[in-house]
Amino acid sequence: MKVFNDTRTAFARELGPELRQPAGLLFTMLLPFLFLVLFAPLLSGMAHPSGGGMNTDSPWQWFVPGTLVLLALSATAGAGASLLNEMPSGAFERMLVTPLNRASMIVGRALKEVVILLAQALLILALLLPTDFRLRPLGALAGLALLTVFGIGIGTLSFTLALHSRKQQTLFYGVQQMVFFPLLLLSGVLLPITEASAPSWLYVLSRINPATYVVEAERALFDGRFAEAGVLYGVLAAVAVAVLGVIAGIRGMRNASV
Amino acid sequence: MIHTRGLTRSFHVKGETVEAVRGLDLDIEAGSVVAFLGPNGAGKTTSLRMLTTLLPPTSGTAVVAGHNVLTDPSGVRRRIGYLGQGNSAGSNFRVSDELITQGRAYGLNRTESRARVERLLTALALEGLAKRTVGTLSGGQRRRLDIAMALVHEPELLFLDEPTTGLDPHSRAGIWKHVLRLHKELGTTIVFTTHYLEEADLWARRVMVVDHGRVIADDSPDKLKADLAGDRITLGTADRADAERAAGLARALPAVHEAIADDTEVRVRTPHGDTQLPVLLRNLEVAGVRAVTARLTRPTLDDVFLGLTGRTLRESADATTHDGA
Ligand SMILES: Nc1ncnc2c1ncn2[C@@H]1O[C@H](COP(=O)(O)OP(=O)(O)O)[C@@H](O)[C@H]1O
Ligand SMILES: [Mg+2]
Numbered sequence: 066m067k068v069f070n071d072t073r074t075a076f077a078r079e080l081g082p083e084l085r086q087p088a089g090l091l092f093t094m095l096l097p098f099l100f101l102v103l104f105a106p107l108l109s110g111m112a113h114p115s116g117g118g119m120n121t122d123s124p125w126q127w128f129v130p131g132t133l134v135l136l137a138l139s140a141t142a143g144a145g146a147s148l149l150n151e152m153p154s155g156a157f158e159r160m161l162v163t164p165l166n167r168a169s170m171i172v173g174r175a176l177k178e179v180v181i182l183l184a185q186a187l188l189i190l191a192l193l194l195p196t197d198f199r200l201r202p203l204g205a206l207a208g209l210a211l212l213t214v215f216g217i218g219i220g221t222l223s224f225t226l227a228l229h230s231r232k233q234q235t236l237f238y239g240v241q242q243m244v245f246f247p248l249l250l251l252s253g254v255l256l257p258i259t260e261a262s263a264p265s266w267l268y269v270l271s272r273i274n275p276a277t278y279v280v281e282a283e284r285a286l287f288d289g290r291f292a293e294a295g296v297l298y299g300v301l302a303a304v305a306v307a308v309l310g311v312i313a314g315i316r317g318m319r320n321a322s323v
Numbered sequence: 324m325i326h327t328r329g330l331t332r333s334f335h336v337k338g339e340t341v342e343a344v345r346g347l348d349l350d351i352e353a354g355s356v357v358a359f360l361g362p363n364g365a366g367k368t369t370s371l372r373m374l375t376t377l378l379p380p381t382s383g384t385a386v387v388a389g390h391n392v393l394t395d396p397s398g399v400r401r402r403i404g405y406l407g408q409g410n411s412a413g414s415n416f417r418v419s420d421e422l423i424t425q426g427r428a429y430g431l432n433r434t435e436s437r438a439r440v441e442r443l444l445t446a447l448a449l450e451g452l453a454k455r456t457v458g459t460l461s462g463g464q465r466r467r468l469d470i471a472m473a474l475v476h477e478p479e480l481l482f483l484d485e486p487t488t489g490l491d492p493h494s495r496a497g498i499w500k501h502v503l504r505l506h507k508e509l510g511t512t513i514v515f516t517t518h519y520l521e522e523a524d525l526w527a528r529r530v531m532v533v534d535h536g537r538v539i540a541d542d543s544p545d546k547l548k549a550d551l552a553g554d555r556i557t558l559g560t561a562d563r564a565d566a567e568r569a570a571g572l573a574r575a576l577p578a579v580h581e582a583i584a585d586d587t588e589v590r591v592r593t594p595h596g597d598t599q600l601p602v603l604l605r606n607l608e609v610a611g612v613r614a615v616t617a618r619l620t621r622p623t624l625d626d627v628f629l630g631l632t633g634r635t636l637r638e639s640a641d642a643t644t645h646d647g648a
Binding site: 067070071074077078081082085151153154155156158159160161162163164165319320 | 375376377379397400401403405407408409410411412413414415416417420421424425427428429430469472473
């Protein structure tokens with residue numbers, strides 16, 4: 066299938082330099098260690114932020130899924146920067162002249178970030194195995210799949226932003242930061258945002274943030290709970306972001322050389 | 324191979340409208356080598372971008388390699404190769420990786436793509452550089468790589484936007500050697516832009532002179548020079564009277580456009596200097612007018628451009644700053 070092959074081609078191109086730079090890869094993979102070393106001491110002996118309702122009492126059970134979404138956001142939100150660097154040269158233009166499927170071009174690029182993110186996620190999960198964190202393989206697998214869809218969405222949105230910023234690169238970094246932090250802080254990744262704990266305006270904002278639903282779905286999935294409305298909402302939110310990202314990206318490419 | 328009607332493109336920059344291309348009507352046959360010659364800002368790149376599906380035209384139609392650029396862009400993309408004004412290969416990537424990616428983008432499988440890349444690296448004298456990072460190549464090597472990228476899928480139509488700008492004469496000659504061999508072996512149709520008149524003159528069989536978004540002349544380099552500039556015959560005579568008589572005799576020849584006596588020099592303009600010079604000398608002999616010196620100068624495309632616009636190509640190139648657009 067052409068779409069599949071083209072996605073693979075775009076993905077393989079981006080992965081190449083990554084694999085050829087072991088130092089960069091090493092630092093990327095050190096991030097999970099850093100996270101655990103700096104975060105774990107705070108969690109030991111801490112009560113469940115969700116106030117119960119989960120299948121295990123380990124605070125990791127609540128924090129890890131959110132952390133993965135945090136990683137996903139930070140790994141893919143900056144994806145557009147690579148495109149931004151390529152646009153002034155002819156490298157991107159040359160790809161636009163090839164018959165590569167337009168959606169594949171950006172999804173393949175986003176998948177590169179996602180694959181690295183998945184490697185980091187797996188590393189975190191492996192490192193947590195000796196703790197009281199309880200890994201539910203099926204739930205974790207579903208959680209990572211959800212993360213992939215969400216990562217493709219944020220990645221392609223980042224590419225779209227880059228396509229529109231080709232004339233002023235600062236626009237990219239400005240908008241990216243402006244969107245990234247609210248998206249992150251309003252998603253309840255680090256602290257729960259509930260009707261009881263947050264002022265109502267903040268609560269409302271968090272409820273219109275798609276990342277919130279993804280975080281909640283990840284928590285349910287990593288806890289082994291599939292048949293929940295929260296899971297459905299999370300999947301819908303991630304798919305919506307991905308569809309939006311791909312459509313906006315294709316539109317952006319149509320005018321990329323104007 | 325290429326047919327356009329009324330192709331135009333304008334840009335809106337800060338409230339002003341720039342008409343980059345104004346009504347391009349092209350008919351380019353398969354197998355030709357065509358140059359767009361014109362100063363910076365003439366609209367060469369914009370024209371190529373429309374023909375390669377990168378830029379939607381403001382109005383007009385373009386059918387390239389049998390497919391409409393607006394309604395069937397992928398049909399066009401599959402059949403063309405494109406070398407942009409910038410570098411096609413990403414600087415952080417490996418030379419061979421970028422080439423293989425390019426082949427894959429055109430639907431070649433990995434094995435085919437690799438085989439083609441091997442051949443291309445040899446053909447373009449890039450053998451030793453397969454494992455190098457693109458960013459470490461010299462300007463000439465990088466441009467040869469760009470050409471290799473445009474050729475991986477052996478397109479029937481190749482667009483080259485200023486393929487040799489910024490390169491030294493040696494690298495420029497090298498690039499043309501490769502491109503023309505390809506043209507010979509595969510019959511590839513080649514459309515290139517340049518603001519080097521020598522390049523258009525040497526390599527194109529058809530030159531379109533472009534200025535301010537319009538094609539102002541379109542013919543083979545020899546015809547352009549003959550029709551629009553003409554050869555120049557310069558005779559030296561012993562005295563002023565001889566010069567006047569020689570000019571009169573020259574004007575009597577049907578193929579002579581202009582003959583001016585200036586002191587002891589006569590300047591004659593004719594499309595066919597090579598055949599007119601012997602005739603003129605014979606006629607002078609018969610009439611008893613003695614020519615002391617005779618010189619024949621062939622015109623350059625710069626003379627053509629000068630004749631058409633009143634500016635020289637070199638002046639225009641210097642006056643317009645290279646904005647990289
Ligand atoms: N993307 C663009 N936005 C605004 N103006 C442009 C753009 N591309 C080209 N132009 C303008 O259109 C004219 C023709 O440019 P171009 O086609 O690049 O000329 P050439 O390739 O012959 O040097 C120039 O005045 C240039 O500034
Ligand atoms: Mg140009």
